Amino acid sequence: MPPERWLQAFPDGQWSTWSTLQGTVRAADTVWLPVTHPDWLDCVRRLQHTQGAAPVVVLSPVPNDAEGLRALDAGARGYVHLFAVPAVLREVEHVVRHGGLWVGPELVQRLLSATRQVLDQTPAAPRTVADLSVLSEREAQVARAVAAGKSNREVADQLCISERTVKAHLGSVFDKLGVRDRLQLALRLSGGDAATAPDGTPAPTEARP
Template structure:
């Protein structure tokens, strides 16, 4: 993971391991990850870093907003011991690119990091649906000429099936169960979908496929 740096923010004056954060799973995901207090973080950051902020950090929302405004070249992910939509919306509104469970498994933490580092947005399926509902309201009042049509002809039949399921708000596991394939296969197809359609995350994909316009049919599998 050369060149990728991760900082987990501890509370003021806390010495690692701090009781407010999950060092074991987080360090399993990012073996070279570093602890940092807010005071020392500012002088340490460089472009491309990822900062993980637990909601147990006093004033976390203001901290995230400050960091997002001052360092647009740094990705911020908020960690919560009890994730819920309202808190997630607050995190995203403050400028976080990701919102995930404090005790997420290492594989998920690495996936979150991959998404946000490439400019995407990570949030739970329920929160994504709320964001989509708000976006659809805006799109409904937008001029038809401003809307884009998703050209699914660039996708294989299976990729299009995955794209539609994800756009409907299903998780990778739910898509796998629906299509009788593995989660690993879903993830691989989704990566191809993002690349071919030029989107960075599930929210952008869902907006592209649910703008009220008919989507071009995908090509058939050979």
């Protein structure tokens, strides 16, 4: 039986073994795979080669950047704590189902730093910095703070507003600038391409607010 928090998050979800999962998973599904599975990394890769591959979220009891990078490199769309609360699990599912990635803020900063290094090494590449004039003054403040790598809580403390207000502003920023998530926002504000990485593949992205 799945833990109670999973039943609360996904009352219609299915608990499956790896042997049965391979023959039943659909593109419309989201696969949650714990690193406690002995071959979890290979499982992630194999799921990417199934017809209409479903997004995979890797669950870890002790999340760390190195493991998260391995999960993303294998094709996972999310990397989250194994004991995340139901509300977070539902938010992760929403993000990956809409084409984004879910990773922690520290890992986002590592990905962003690596992307910026590549961009700095290709000065001839066209750069389009986001036009913040379409944002309100408060939205622009939130956008800059998030692009600098601050969490919603840190932004709220910095601007003396609630986290709920930060999330509302950030959602509006995403819509107005046409980005899906935090890393795309950071790339747009730094002059990078929010849609693709330097090698032409889809850029890694972080969660919706």
